[in-house]
Amino acid sequence: MSRRSRLTTTTYGVLGLLAVRPHSTYELAKAMDRSVGRVWPRAQSKLFEEPKKLVEHGYATARDDAVGRRPRTVYTITRAGRRGLADWLAEPGQGPSLEFEGLVKLIFADHGSRDGALASLARARRWAVEQNAGSIEAGEKFAAAEGGRYAERRATTLLLGAFLTDFYKLVADWADWATGEVEGWPEDISSHRISADRTRKVLERARWSEEEHSG
Numbered sequence: 001m002s003r004r005s006r007l008t009t010t011t012y013g014v015l016g017l018l019a020v021r022p023h024s025t026y027e028l029a030k031a032m033d034r035s036v037g038r039v040w041p042r043a044q045s046k047l048f049e050e051p052k053k054l055v056e057h058g059y060a061t062a063r064d065d066a067v068g069r070r071p072r073t074v075y076t077i078t079r080a081g082r083r084g085l086a087d088w089l090a091e092p093g094q095g096p097s098l099e100f101e102g103l104v105k106l107i108f109a110d111h112g113s114r115d116g117a118l119a120s121l122a123r124a125r126r127w128a129v130e131q132n133a134g135s136i137e138a139g140e141k142f143a144a145a146e147g148g149r150y151a152e153r154r155a156t157t158l159l160l161g162a163f164l165t166d167f168y169k170l171v172a173d174w175a176d177w178a179t180g181e182v183e184g185w186p187e188d189i190s191s192h193r194i195s196a197d198r199t200r201k202v203l204e205r206a207r208w209s210e211e212e213h214s215g
Contacts, residue, residue, distance in 0.1 A: 018060055
């Protein structure tokens with residue numbers, strides 16, 4: 001007897017979208033890009049597999065449909081799927097994990113060039129601006145809605161929007177600060193030294209969590 005596929009966070013992210021309304025795979029891809037994919041990007045790469053897993057587990061049904069002459073499959077959540085989603089939501093989620101190629105390159109910038117480091121910082125800032133533009137576009141739709149799905153989901157999407165807004169601004173502000181730092185580096189980065197006081201200043205900022213506990 002074959003074992004059923006394991007349900008992952010990606011699977012439940014897709015199930016959550018189906019809980020909002022039925023979706024075709026194409027519609028799921030668009031919805032992922034606007035919401036879940038912003039905080040769970042790995043969902044994008046396995047998107048086409050996940051609805052089939054849900055059908056396999058009885059959490060969704062699939063029906064053949066068409067848009068004009070183009071065939072498509074539309075997935076709909078089942079009662080079992082809603083119960084499964086509720087059970088998954090009842091468990092606390094893990095904290096964030098960070099993947100940032102530009103920052104990996106900056107860790108080893110002393111083996112490269114100052115221009116290369118500045119280019120990575122410029123790209124990071126552009127990324128923040130580009131991503132934030134998408135958040136503004138989505139936020140305007142939710143703010144303007146007087147009814148329907150956008151108005152119904154305004155409370156939960158506010159949490160996502162606020163997080164992304166602050167995160168993108170953090171990246172942009174950090175990139176501005178880091179650019180000022182790197183512009184002061186010599187061409188031979190490996191020869192550059194800074195005082196321990198500079199490190200201590202950042203360390204003091206990191207002590208916010210200790211201050212919370214001591215208070």
